[in-house]
Amino acid sequence: MLGLLLPSLALASVVSSATTCKCLYNDSCFPTSAEWDAFSKNLSQPVLQDQKPLNAVCFKDSGVYDADACAQVTANVVNPPFLTSKPNCLGFVNLEALVVNDTVQYCPRPFYDGETTCDQGRIPKFLVNATSVDDIQKTLQYATDHNLKLVVRNTGHELMGRSGGSQSLELYVNNFKNIDFDEQFVPEGAPEGTASEYAVTLGAGVQWFEIYAAADAKNRLVPGGFSPDGTVGAAAGWVLGGGHSVLSPFYGLGVDNVLQFTAVLPNGTLATLNKYKNPDLFWAFRGGGGPSFGIVTSTTYRTHENPPITAVFYAAQANGSAAYEQLLTTWMAQHNDIADAGWAGVWPFLANTFYLTFFTPGNPPQNPAANATMDKFFAASRAIPGVTVSLALSKVYPSFQQWNLDNLVNSQYGYGFNWTAGSENTTATSSWLMPRTLTAARNAAQLGRLFANLSVAVPYMVGGGAVAAVGPDETAVTPAWRTSVSDMTVLPGFATGGAAALTVGALDAMYQSAYDQIQPLRALAPPPAGGQYLNEPDMLEENWQAAYWGDAHYARLLAIKKEVDPRDLLIVKKGVNSEGWDDELLCKTT
Ligand SMILES: Cc1cc2nc3c(=O)[nH]c(=O)nc-3n(C[C@H](O)[C@H](O)[C@H](O)COP(=O)(O)OP(=O)(O)OC[C@H]3O[C@@H](n4cnc5c(N)ncnc54)[C@H](O)[C@@H]3O)c2cc1C
Ligand SMILES: *[C@@H]1O[C@H](CO)[C@@H](O)[C@H](O)[C@H]1NC(C)=O
Numbered sequence: 001m002l003g004l005l006l007p008s009l010a011l012a013s014v015v016s017s018a019t020t021c022k023c024l025y026n027d028s029c030f031p032t033s034a035e036w037d038a039f040s041k042n043l044s045q046p047v048l049q050d051q052k053p054l055n056a057v058c059f060k061d062s063g064v065y066d067a068d069a070c071a072q073v074t075a076n077v078v079n080p081p082f083l084t085s086k087p088n089c090l091g092f093v094n095l096e097a098l099v100v101n102d103t104v105q106y107c108p109r110p111f112y113d114g115e116t117t118c119d120q121g122r123i124p125k126f127l128v129n130a131t132s133v134d135d136i137q138k139t140l141q142y143a144t145d146h147n148l149k150l151v152v153r154n155t156g157h158e159l160m161g162r163s164g165g166s167q168s169l170e171l172y173v174n175n176f177k178n179i180d181f182d183e184q185f186v187p188e189g190a191p192e193g194t195a196s197e198y199a200v201t202l203g204a205g206v207q208w209f210e211i212y213a214a215a216d217a218k219n220r221l222v223p224g225g226f227s228p229d230g231t232v233g234a235a236a237g238w239v240l241g242g243g244h245s246v247l248s249p250f251y252g253l254g255v256d257n258v259l260q261f262t263a264v265l266p267n268g269t270l271a272t273l274n275k276y277k278n279p280d281l282f283w284a285f286r287g288g289g290g291p292s293f294g295i296v297t298s299t300t301y302r303t304h305e306n307p308p309i310t311a312v313f314y315a316a317q318a319n320g321s322a323a324y325e326q327l328l329t330t331w332m333a334q335h336n337d338i339a340d341a342g343w344a345g346v347w348p349f350l351a352n353t354f355y356l357t358f359f360t361p362g363n364p365p366q367n368p369a370a371n372a373t374m375d376k377f378f379a380a381s382r383a384i385p386g387v388t389v390s391l392a393l394s395k396v397y398p399s400f401q402q403w404n405l406d407n408l409v410n411s412q413y414g415y416g417f418n419w420t421a422g423s424e425n426t427t428a429t430s431s432w433l434m435p436r437t438l439t440a441a442r443n444a445a446q447l448g449r450l451f452a453n454l455s456v457a458v459p460y461m462v463g464g465g466a467v468a469a470v471g472p473d474e475t476a477v478t479p480a481w482r483t484s485v486s487d488m489t490v491l492p493g494f495a496t497g498g499a500a501a502l503t504v505g506a507l508d509a510m511y512q513s514a515y516d517q518i519q520p521l522r523a524l525a526p527p528p529a530g531g532q533y534l535n536e537p538d539m540l541e542e543n544w545q546a547a548y549w550g551d552a553h554y555a556r557l558l559a560i561k562k563e564v565d566p567r568d569l570l571i572v573k574k575g576v577n578s579e580g581w582d583d584e585l586l587c588k589t590t
């Protein structure tokens with residue numbers, strides 16, 4: 001029976017190799033309902049059994065059909081605050097799909113006429129809704145004792161579907177919402193006399209919209225993610241993978257701002273990780289990827305002063321591919337200078353249109369070169385034949401939070417690229433960290449030509465400055481982060497859609513397109529000079545160890561992983577020590 005679930009690769013592998021599997025739903029080893037009930041007595045609330053995918057409420061014979069609930073899901077089908085608050089879905093429905101023998105098994109969302117089949121797909125049937133550290137410890141113990149496949153879900157934003165999985169038990173950690181400021185925080189175990197810092201400790205489930213508001217109320221700032229409504233998690237997957245922010249050039253990556261984690265290790269131990277206690281694990285947690293090394297229960301960040309910011313918004317349309325290429329070339333010729341003049345932000349381009357959503361700290365800008373450097377680009381772009389600059393606006397905000405609210409939350413107050421209008425039901429991503437030697441002015445024409453060929457690009461200028469000031473080996477993230485200024489991200493699923501069932505062909509084409517569009521950058525800047533951001537992963541990346549971490553960091557991560565998780569309890573796709581596991585992490589061939 002297990003053979004049914006083996007991927008063809010495993011079936012084709014050499015005869016002498018041995019395969020071991022997790023205990024799967026239909027196996028005799030799998031807990032009975034009575035056993036789940038017994039386990040439930042150990043938890044703050046019972047295990048949810050026979051969970052269905054979110055959109056099952058739209059299907060007449062699902063057993064949970066409910067017209068009102070269906071209308072609610074349909075109205076919120078691409079609404080991140082709604083989706084991140086539900087434990088039985090992922091951010092994009094294609095990530096819920098399981099491809100079995102050329103068929104796509106999933107529960108279509110949105111529901112559309114003619115569709116009758118709602119499959120479980122990659123949504124777990126069993127769910128622990130954790131509210132205490134003890135719940136997490138008991139769940140790890142139970143999953144270990146029963147050899148269960150465990151997945152960890154915070155917001156479900158992860159872009160490869162790592163926070164879901166078929167045949168698994170889901171540990172839902174989004175309820176940990178504590179936010180505790182400490183003006184004089186000193187890490188546990190620090191030597192006598194260690195200077196204190198103004199810090200904030202966040203429960204694993206806190207999301208950026210929550211901490212941005214709480215920090216601003218204290219007139220402090222924590223560098224965090226850029227997402228519509230701020231729904232990305234602030235203390236878990238984002239930071240475990242590195243965590244980039246439009247504030248990073250001024251204050252560092254997420255991992256550079258962590259003073260301490262508390263986490264439940266795979267063996268159930270609740271541990272404190274910082275510079276002084278468990279320094280190897282502290283290193284691995286800062287970029288090694290969630291949940292490979294343990295379950296974070298809280299993350300302590302240093303906070304920063306909260307200056308006013310000077311923002312610019314820009315949009316330009318090209319009348320054809322020649323002008324578009326020249327516009328992108330003109331931008332690339334000034335790209336590194338713009339970063340060095342103190343600017344950070346996002347520079348999306350698609351369909352012959354180029355945008356900037358940028359800012360620099362201070363009013364007037366703290367960096368005296370900021371204004372003239374940006375104005376120089378505006379002027380140069382206006383001089384390109386066939387380019388129409390429709391927006392070039394400078395606007396001062398009293399704080400980052402006001403900028404965030406006006407552009408990423410209540411976007412009717414925003415300008416230029418509309419960040420809240422772009423959500424889609426399906427997505428594919430790929431990314432590449434471009435070293436500043438590649439984005440140097442001398443390569444502008446080459447990159448302009450290459451970029452003009454991308455479908456939907458959302459590059460983040462989040463490197464340089466404070467990110468570059470941190471040593472390449474101080475954290476586990478790829479050393480490419482320390483020498484890159486911009487993170488090129490492509491999202492080919494972003495602008496597609498249509499009310500039809502997902503097919504293997506459509507999924508493959510979307511993933512292949514993401515991979516292909518990044519391919520020239522892989523070739524121009526191979527690891528470790530370039531690399532992929534593991535939180536913006538490519539489904540098809542082959543050389544993922546080197547791309548996410550670089551070979552040297554990967555070797556160190558692998559050694560730590562084998563020690564802390566010898567039984568492969570917390571393995572995710574293309575995560576540390578996932579070699580030999582199939583794509584669903586059900587069976588391992590050694
Ligand atoms: C709209 C959007 C905007 C984004 N913007 C940014 C951005 O500005 N900057 C950036 O760097 N990234 C960004 N990302 C990528 C983001 O960093 C990843 O999606 C990240 O994985 C989200 O983490 P999460 O905790 O919110 O999500 P989840 O999907 O719940 O978790 C992510 C991963 O961490 C694991 N995990 C969850 N909770 C824990 C825990 N408590 N302990 C250990 N492991 C855990 C999960 O198993 C999963 O593998 C964005 C993504 C989206 C969809
Ligand atoms: C488990 O068994 C049920 C009932 O026999 C069957 O419908 C289902 O497809 C099986 N699931 C898997 C994953 O094999």
Ligand SMILES: *[C@@H]1O[C@H](CO)[C@@H](O)[C@H](O)[C@H]1NC(C)=O
Pocket residue numbers: 038039042138142
């Ligand atoms: C419940 O917790 C106790 C104490 O930790 C443990 O010994 C026992 O095995 C647990 N039972 C189940 C069913 O998880």
Ligand SMILES: *[C@@H]1O[C@H](CO)[C@@H](O)[C@H](O)[C@H]1NC(C)=O
Pocket residue numbers: 004100101
């Ligand atoms: C998938 O295809 C293989 C080979 O054709 C077959 O043996 C197996 O039964 C199929 N599995 C399912 C779940 O249909």
Ligand SMILES: *[C@@H]1O[C@H](CO)[C@@H](O)[C@H](O)[C@H]1NC(C)=O
Pocket residue numbers: 087129131175
């Ligand atoms: C999970 O637990 C929290 C806290 O008790 C509760 O508010 C929430 O409704 C629960 N979620 C589910 C899906 O049961």
Ligand SMILES: *[C@@H]1O[C@H](CO)[C@@H](O)[C@H](O)[C@H]1NC(C)=O
Pocket residue numbers: 310312370371372374375393394
């Ligand atoms: C630079 O300063 C001038 C004069 O205040 C202003 O008009 C212009 O918008 C500024 N440019 C940028 C890019 O901020």
Ligand SMILES: *[C@@H]1O[C@H](CO)[C@@H](O)[C@H](O)[C@H]1NC(C)=O
Pocket residue numbers: 319320321323385386387
């Ligand atoms: C774009 O505009 C330029 C300048 O007006 C013009 O020379 C060129 O022919 C136009 N190209 C297209 C494709 O319309």
Ligand SMILES: *[C@@H]1O[C@H](CO)[C@@H](O)[C@H](O)[C@H]1NC(C)=O
Pocket residue numbers: 411412413414415416418419420421
């Ligand atoms: C962006 O789109 C949202 C949602 O469609 C809309 O409410 C908002 O007004 C738009 N913002 C701008 C500046 O056009």
Ligand SMILES: *[C@@H]1O[C@H](CO)[C@@H](O)[C@H](O)[C@H]1NC(C)=O
Pocket residue numbers: 077078109110424425497498499500
């Ligand atoms: C995704 O959602 C949008 C907005 O609700 C809808 O218009 C579109 O048809 C959907 N796409 C698919 C593939 O169903």
Ligand SMILES: *[C@@H]1O[C@H](CO)[C@@H](O)[C@H](O)[C@H]1NC(C)=O
Pocket residue numbers: 449450453513516517
């Ligand atoms: C444009 O991209 C496609 C794939 O997305 C690729 O096949 C083609 O070679 C690219 N062309 C150029 C000029 O880079």
Ligand SMILES: *[C@@H]1O[C@H](CO)[C@@H](O)[C@H](O)[C@H]1NC(C)=O
Pocket residue numbers: 265267268269563564
């Ligand atoms: C749990 O794992 C950690 C890290 O490997 C180790 O230091 C600790 O001694 C282990 N605890 C127990 C009780 O085995």
